[in-house]
Amino acid sequence: MQNILFDFISKYITLTEDEKNALLSLDLFHSVKKGTTLLAEGQKSQKSYFVLKGCIRVYYIIDGEEKTTAFYTELDALTPHCVLNKTPSEYFIACVEDSILLISNSDMEEEINSKFPKFEIMCRRLSEELLAKQQIDFDEFKTSSPEQRYLNMLEKRPDLIQRVPQHQLASYLGIKPQSLSRLRARILAKKN
Amino acid sequence: MQNILFDFISKYITLTEDEKNALLSLDLFHSVKKGTTLLAEGQKSQKSYFVLKGCIRVYYIIDGEEKTTAFYTELDALTPHCVLNKTPSEYFIACVEDSILLISNSDMEEEINSKFPKFEIMCRRLSEELLAKQQIDFDEFKTSSPEQRYLNMLEKRPDLIQRVPQHQLASYLGIKPQSLSRLRARILAKKN
DNA sequence: GGTCTTTCTTAACTTAAGTGAACGTTTGGC
DNA sequence: GCCAAACGTTCACTTAAGTTAAGAAAGACC
Missing domain, CATH: 1.10.10 (Arc Repressor Mutant, subunit A)
Known part of the structure; x- marks a missing residue:
């Protein structure tokens, strides 16, 4: 499981053994049962998710109806909107299958980023890449x-x-x- | 015009005079006439855009028809997909109005980022923010x-x-x- | 200022999505 | 293994978007 993570990271930056150990010492790995709600509407949260195995989804409840807008599967990363702008969440996040997730919180990330500036670079590249990818998805959807x-x-x-x-x-x-x-x-x- | 830029940057990081001057020395400011094509389908490009004044749009030509998928106006930033994955562009970018743009290329950015690690931080925060914002837009669109x-x-x-x-x-x-x-x-x- | 082109609107018709309801199937809990 | 709830499909009907075409309005160019 850890190798999956390190393989993923190696696409963006090269880690030393020290850095790998620092990461592992953070206790990021979590098993989550199908159906578990990771984040509920109205909640404040600092947590970001990375799917090692399984599937989680984002959904809204609008006029009493569930509207699923996104699925995250193997190697997908998700930082909820509410983490960034520190407002209550507008949506739910739930586990579609039994999953293994990396769960980090923003304090942790700040700390790691300041200790290892390399992570900052990885985060930039990753979010730039995700932004571009999502733009393409959105374009395809519209057209x-x-x-x-x-x-x-x-x-x-x-x-x-x-x-x-x-x-x-x-x-x-x-x-x-x-x-x-x-x-x-x-x-x-x-x-x- | 420069103050608009620095005001924008100040939302993410604090610049010293030296850093401001380094930025200004790059010759980023450009006036672009309405109708100008900034990027064409099939082209490779390294350029990113930041709108100081005016409006630019992204469009595809699908079965001979123009499909506009995005507009960028004052204080919007756009790094085309093709810059990140180094493939020919799938879409066009054109000027909707006479505009004043910041145009940078990835070499420049790499250089600035390595000289001033602060910029790296700004870029991460900015793209994380844009990613989250776009997710919300996409969700609204779908629902x-x-x-x-x-x-x-x-x-x-x-x-x-x-x-x-x-x-x-x-x-x-x-x-x-x-x-x-x-x-x-x-x-x-x-x-x- | 007049002409040509692009853009916007309207209309009639076609196609597909929304709605409400019924019914069979699957799933999960006991 | 049984029951209830959740899920998927189908149907009839309504509503809205796609298509094709025509004409009016606005802009661009000389």
Whole structure:
């Protein structure tokens, strides 16, 4: 599990043994059971998440309805909005599957960053990369129809369709569960 | 114009006079005429943009049609995807209005960042903030209808509706120009 | 100032998503 | 293994967006 982390980090910076040990001494690794709520609407939190194994999701409750807007799976990192602007959270974060997560809090990060300026560099590169990636995702979303989005997901994140309930996928695609059902039937009919 | 820049930076880090002068010596300020293409599809580029005054937009050409996905106005920063992953650009960037931009290239940034580690910190904070902000925007987009998105924009970026052509706004809202026209008529009818 | 082009609106028609409800299936808890 | 709840699919109906086309309005260029 630790190697997964270090392999990931090595894409951005090179760590010495000392630095690796400093990281490991922080007790970041956590097992979380499916269904666990990691963050609730209205809560304040300082915690950031990194998925080593499993899947977590972000969802809102709007007019009593759950709207899932994001899934984070292996090697995805998530710093909730509320951590950065220190306001109560507007959304929930929950575990979709039994997962192994790295959970850090901002104090920790400040400390590590000031001790090892290298981490600062990694964080910049990582968030720049994520920002750019998300921009592309957002662009694709804006420029395509629900059906295209679904087909696109089939190509790019086929695992999600297996591991996540349909009604959560639906709001992720910006539509209602019934529409996703119909859309899937439509695609099947076209194939034949 | 320079004060606008320094005021912006001061939200993230505190600069010494030396550092300010180092920045100014880089010749970052540029006037760009309306309609100018800053980046074209297929091009490779190292340039990042920061809008001091005016407006620039990102658009794709898909099946011969322009699809505008983002607008950047005063104090918005944009590092194109192609700069980060060193691939040819998938989109265009053009000037919507006569604008004053800061244009930097990645070499410059590397140099400044290594000379003044403070900048590294600013960049991290800035991109983390932008990432979080964009996540919220994306979430809002996914969880609302075109009509809600338009009303939302009326509240949060009313300036855009004035300064940007409707057909560009339409794709920004994820719909066709005709639908935007109709939707506006519908909203007007409801008011009375 | 007049012309050409781009942009915006309107309309009729098509297609797909939203809504409300019913029903069969799966899942989880006891 | 049984029951209740959650989930997925289907259907009929409503609403809104996509499409195609036409014409009015606004801007750009000479």
